[in-house]
Amino acid sequence: MLASAIIVFRETLEAALIIGIIAAATHHLKSRNAWLLTGIAAGIAGALIVAVLAGRIAELAAGFGQEIFNAAILGVAAAMLAWHNIWMARHGAAMAGEAKSLGHAVGTGARGMSALCIVIALAILREGSETALFLYGLLAGSTEPAATVLSGGAVGLLAGAIAGYGLYAGFLRIPARRLFTVTSVLILLLAAAMSSQMAKFLVQADVLPSLANPFWDTSWLLTNGSAPGRVFHALIGYEATPSGIQILFYAVTLLLILAGMHLSRRGPPRSPAT
């Protein structure tokens, strides 16, 4: 029971923290909960489909289907986060600052939210499919009764959800004006982290060179296996032993989004309806 609780918790944690950040970033939107639930439901459905097809996906691309699939998911999620931040750089400050309740603000907010809804669905799809495979394996091959395995899984899921909610509740204690900045920075780092993870999968499939592996080693300070290491990995992409190309992807993504946000903020003013 403990084994299934721990693994389900680990797998849930990353997605739960991402949802926590996104929920905080969009908490001023009236339709937020509907979007969150849509993303979560789509993610769970997708996770089950991917778990069933896992063997087939793995065989694609000369045996590197899993890596290419994960890289594609991470790439799309990073692009959605980037788009959200760049778009919010123009519209978000005004929305959060003045007219929360105006009709157009809700309408434009929903457009930003749809991108984040996809990010939630993809995060759950990735982590959830692994969880489903793990639980399937435990149910099929273990001597433990199914009820024990499943209740362990439920405990792990609950603990992960509590961690995500805890992060969200912590964000809500931040004053509204600062919260927008804080969540923008976190979404920026999340996008860079996903880009770096994408590079890792492409190195694993031998599509990209690793460019010095590891580039540095901070495992004496914080290992990726420890609880804080996992949290920092999920939130800002912390790696104790990153390869050079991961750092390159991280830095380039960070700079591209910052440049996009800067240009978007300084661009010619548009009418409030767009």
Add this chain to the structure above:
Amino acid sequence: MKTLSSLVALAAFSALASFCAWAADPEVALVIKNHRFEPAELRVPAGQKIRLIVHNQDSTPEEFESHELNREKVIAPGAKATIYIGPLKAGRYPFVGEFHENTARGTVIAE
């Protein structure tokens, strides 16, 4: 005669090419059986990229995971998966089967 010599040249070339491919990326085999890795210690050359071929002979999926090697891959029951690792500095790199972490443990030793 001309065709024969070109055939020989082609055979020599493809032998050389496959030797180069082999020389570039040494292959190391690893088996998962009864939720354990066999062998539990893999000795590999340092400073070279390595093709790790992991054959999951169990009837349940397993996830090869190593923070030290920076790798994670789910391997379906009965499947053989290729994972590129390295080039590694000399040292020890532990890995686990995340779905059966109590028993599935191993170490890559680069030297």
